[in-house]
Amino acid sequence: MSEMQNTTETITTISGADAFVKSLLAEGVDTIFGYPGGANMPIYDALYHYEAEGTIKHVMGRHEQGAIHAAQGYARASGKVGVLLATSGPGATNIITGVADAMMDSTPLVCITGQVAYNLIGTDAFQETDITGISMPVTKWNYQITEADDIAEVLAKAFFIARSGRPGPVLIDITKNAQFQEVEFSYKPCQMINSYIPKPKLDQDKVAQAVEMIKAAEKPFVIWGQGVILSGAEKELESFLDQSNIPSASTLLGLSAIPSDHPTYVGMVGMHGNYAPNMLTNSCDLLIAIGMRFDDRVTGNTQTYAKQAKVLHIELDAAEIDKNIATDLAVHADAKEALQALIPAMEKNAYTDWYQEFNELLKEEKAEVIQPECQPEGDGLTMAQVVDQIAETFDRNAIIVSDVGQHQMKAARYSAFKQSRSHITSGGLGTMGFCLPAAIGAKIACPEREVVAIIGDGGYQMTVQELGILLEHPVAVKIVVLNNEFLGMVRQWQELFFDNRYSSTPLKNPNFVKLAEAYGVRASSINQQDQLQDALTDLRDSQEATFLECMVVKQENVFPMIPSGATVTDIRLK
Amino acid sequence: MVKQVALNEEYTVSIFTENAIGLLARITNQFTKRHINIEALNVSQSEVEGVHRFTIVVNTTERQVQLITKQIEKQVEVYRCFYHHAEETIHQEIALYKLPISALKSGIELESMIRREGARILSMEENFFVIEKTGHRSETSQLFEKLKAYNVAEFVRSGRVAITKPMDELKEHIQEVKAKAAV
Numbered sequence: 001m002s003e004m005q006n007t008t009e010t011i012t013t014i015s016g017a018d019a020f021v022k023s024l025l026a027e028g029v030d031t032i033f034g035y036p037g038g039a040n041m042p043i044y045d046a047l048y049h050y051e052a053e054g055t056i057k058h059v060m061g062r063h064e065q066g067a068i069h070a071a072q073g074y075a076r077a078s079g080k081v082g083v084l085l086a087t088s089g090p091g092a093t094n095i096i097t098g099v100a101d102a103m104m105d106s107t108p109l110v111c112i113t114g115q116v117a118y119n120l121i122g123t124d125a126f127q128e129t130d131i132t133g134i135s136m137p138v139t140k141w142n143y144q145i146t147e148a149d150d151i152a153e154v155l156a157k158a159f160f161i162a163r164s165g166r167p168g169p170v171l172i173d174i175t176k177n178a179q180f181q182e183v184e185f186s187y188k189p190c191q192m193i194n195s196y197i198p199k200p201k202l203d204q205d206k207v208a209q210a211v212e213m214i215k216a217a218e219k220p221f222v223i224w225g226q227g228v229i230l231s232g233a234e235k236e237l238e239s240f241l242d243q244s245n246i247p248s249a250s251t252l253l254g255l256s257a258i259p260s261d262h263p264t265y266v267g268m269v270g271m272h273g274n275y276a277p278n279m280l281t282n283s284c285d286l287l288i289a290i291g292m293r294f295d296d297r298v299t300g301n302t303q304t305y306a307k308q309a310k311v312l313h314i315e316l317d318a319a320e321i322d323k324n325i326a327t328d329l330a331v332h333a334d335a336k337e338a339l340q341a342l343i344p345a346m347e348k349n350a351y352t353d354w355y356q357e358f359n360e361l362l363k364e365e366k367a368e369v370i371q372p373e374c375q376p377e378g379d380g381l382t383m384a385q386v387v388d389q390i391a392e393t394f395d396r397n398a399i400i401v402s403d404v405g406q407h408q409m410k411a412a413r414y415s416a417f418k419q420s421r422s423h424i425t426s427g428g429l430g431t432m433g434f435c436l437p438a439a440i441g442a443k444i445a446c447p448e449r450e451v452v453a454i455i456g457d458g459g460y461q462m463t464v465q466e467l468g469i470l471l472e473h474p475v476a477v478k479i480v481v482l483n484n485e486f487l488g489m490v491r492q493w494q495e496l497f498f499d500n501r502y503s504s505t506p507l508k509n510p511n512f513v514k515l516a517e518a519y520g521v522r523a524s525s526i527n528q529q530d531q532l533q534d535a536l537t538d539l540r541d542s543q544e545a546t547f548l549e550c551m552v553v554k555q556e557n558v559f560p561m562i563p564s565g566a567t568v569t570d571i572r573l574k
Numbered sequence: 575m576v577k578q579v580a581l582n583e584e585y586t587v588s589i590f591t592e593n594a595i596g597l598l599a600r601i602t603n604q605f606t607k608r609h610i611n612i613e614a615l616n617v618s619q620s621e622v623e624g625v626h627r628f629t630i631v632v633n634t635t636e637r638q639v640q641l642i643t644k645q646i647e648k649q650v651e652v653y654r655c656f657y658h659h660a661e662e663t664i665h666q667e668i669a670l671y672k673l674p675i676s677a678l679k680s681g682i683e684l685e686s687m688i689r690r691e692g693a694r695i696l697s698m699e700e701n702f703f704v705i706e707k708t709g710h711r712s713e714t715s716q717l718f719e720k721l722k723a724y725n726v727a728e729f730v731r732s733g734r735v736a737i738t739k740p741m742d743e744l745k746e747h748i749q750e751v752k753a754k755a756a757v
Contacts, residue, residue, distance in 0.1 A: 132596060137603050141650045142596070161650055195592050195653045197754040319644040 037087025227291015
């Protein structure tokens with residue numbers, strides 16, 4: 001801090017970099033993820049002091065992509081805004097996958113990139129890249145700061161936009177001169193932006209119409225999504241379902257919003273979701289969609305999706321309404337407010353025959369898929385069995401973080417949840433390499449909770465260097481790699497749709513145990529069913545970061561499966 | 575939704591925004607990422623102080639333009655976005671045509687054509703002169719075709735400016751958004 005003497009008063013000025021860190025502190029940020037470089041060095045210099053005094057923790061990735069996925073995991077486990085700091089040029093372009101992922105999955109992030117000095121912009125300077133231009137389609141908002149005067153105000157706006165309404169990533173680019181510049185600092189949180197309506201006013205007429213629709217329905221069916229978690233409507237959803245007794249299913253990202261053993265819960269919808277909720281989407285007479293966006297992995301062929309049903313869509317984002325599926329009634333509202341308004345009008349109905357339909361189909365799925373996968377014949381391990389046993393061993397109460405592919409679907413299908421924000425995966429973008437750093441971020445956010453990363457052998461190697469974070473921040477994350485020596489999901493499609501031509505899907509892998517040990521992580525490997533329980537018990541009881549490789553059956557498939565673009569009722573059990 | 579036969583029609587999209595750097599790219603991206611060509615584009619101030627107005631003309635289906643309108647309205651700095659069929663707007667474009675001075679020497683034919691077309695000579699220089707015509711695109715195109723015989727040296731046409739027929743007050747729309755934003 002430097003002080004400048006004025007003739008009448010003392011004006012305290014600080015550097016832009018310091019103002020930046022103070023702005024973060026004013027927003028309540030205590031953990032940031034990042035990677036230093038030429039264009040953000042003044043900020044890192046300012047951080048040095050705050051880190052030393054313990055007011056802020058900086059978690060350094062080993063690659064900017066790893067750092068941003070860790071920030072995403074942190075944000076999704078905690079509900080707080082994840083903060084990411086990268087340098088200009090390659091540092092900035094390396095975070096784009098994470099930014100796009102956060103955009104698709106509505107994750108609140110504030111990403112700050114350093115930029116070359118203002119007078120160098122447009123000269124193709126060293127490590128200059130137009131990151132506001134590049135990130136524009138994958139950010140909720142972005143802005144370039146070129147003067148220190150703007151830092152506090154723009155950051156306040158950035159946090160407000162990232163966390164309000166439908167959350168999303170915001171990118172702020174700060175030129176190096178602005179980081180050096182002296183500024184008088186004062187911080188005022190952003191309360192509103194003239195042109196931006198984060199939360200629409202609930203229309204009571206629409207609520208009344210929704211109540212009528214629900215009362216008139218004989219076979220209503222709820223599908224909820226992550227909107228329930230993002231609006232903090234978990235209790236309301238549970239109460240709505242308790243009051244109405246309507247059968248309910250979750251999307252991939254909605255998982256864990258309410259406990260998996262809730263009496264109305266009939267499973268997950270989607271391409272590899274459960275048999276009954278997918279099949280009966282095309283049998284219900286009222287589809288109540290809450291905070292979900294009818295992704296193509298949920299709907300399959302939209303022309304044949306729930307055509308027999310009236311569609312009631314409760315959704316915060318107006319652009320999602322009628323986007324993929326036409327609604328008969330849209331309640332454009334925050335899920336929590338809408339559910340609060342609906343709950344008092346709900347009347348309990350047994351829906352006995354309707355539930356019977358779900359139970360019949362569940363029986364089939366159990367016999368055809370679940371039982372053979374979870375209690376397989378022979379000695380070899382199946383992915384389902386490992387996930388199922390993890391759920392049991394961790395008392396169904398760990399945060400399950402998964403990557404992308406077969407193991408992700410098994411993790412979603414066989415994990416069970418007791419509390420919200422316990423299932424973190426890359427849903428919309430489907431980013432391989434997401435899991436390991438996201439799991440570390442989640443564990444940093446929630447050190448009191450067990451965090452289990454379930455990863456395939458392909459995705460693991462995309463960001464395996466992030467084990468390095470654990471050298472500085474030795475959190476007790478539990479890492480399970482389901483190794484089938486294949487890019488399993490692509491191989492499955494090759495088997496089903498490309499005549500068993502396994503083009504570039506078999507993997508030659510390194511020794512994962514040695515690799516983990518090289519990073520100081522306790523590690524072991526198993527390949528037999530009779531080793532599983534002991535290995536998982538050890539994993540659970542371990543007080544440090546621990547790695548377990550499970551060599552699983554090589555050519556397993558994920559079923560049920562709705563082939564891409566097919567009708568939900570064309571779901572295959574084998 | 576997807577049932578309807580995809581029929582391309584001309585739509586005028588009017589967008590009312592804060593003045594923000596980069597917003598143009600954010601808006602045009604909504605069209606380009608869906609592989610929709612922008613036929614004409616104009617940015618100007620509006621009757622409300624501080625509110626900018628984008629006018630974009632595209633050929634696409636009503637379904638697409640509906641979806642895009644919502645995506646544009648979702649952008650943080652956008653107040654409102656509307657789309658209209660051509661017949662719901664009163665619109666004009668301005669075209670300039672540069673011709674060699676020699677074209678005038680070919681008799682009175684050109685002069686009377688300019689008068690007939692409701693165009694005017696905007697400027698006379700030593701070697702060339704400039705004709706200005708305001709009208710619909712078809713009209714300025716028609717004149718261009720006719721002038722080709724006189725060796726048009728340069729032709730340029732502005733983006734569309736459009737006034738919508740419904741008597742909605744922009745101020746009220748903006749006030750409504752601001753009121754909702756403040757809640």
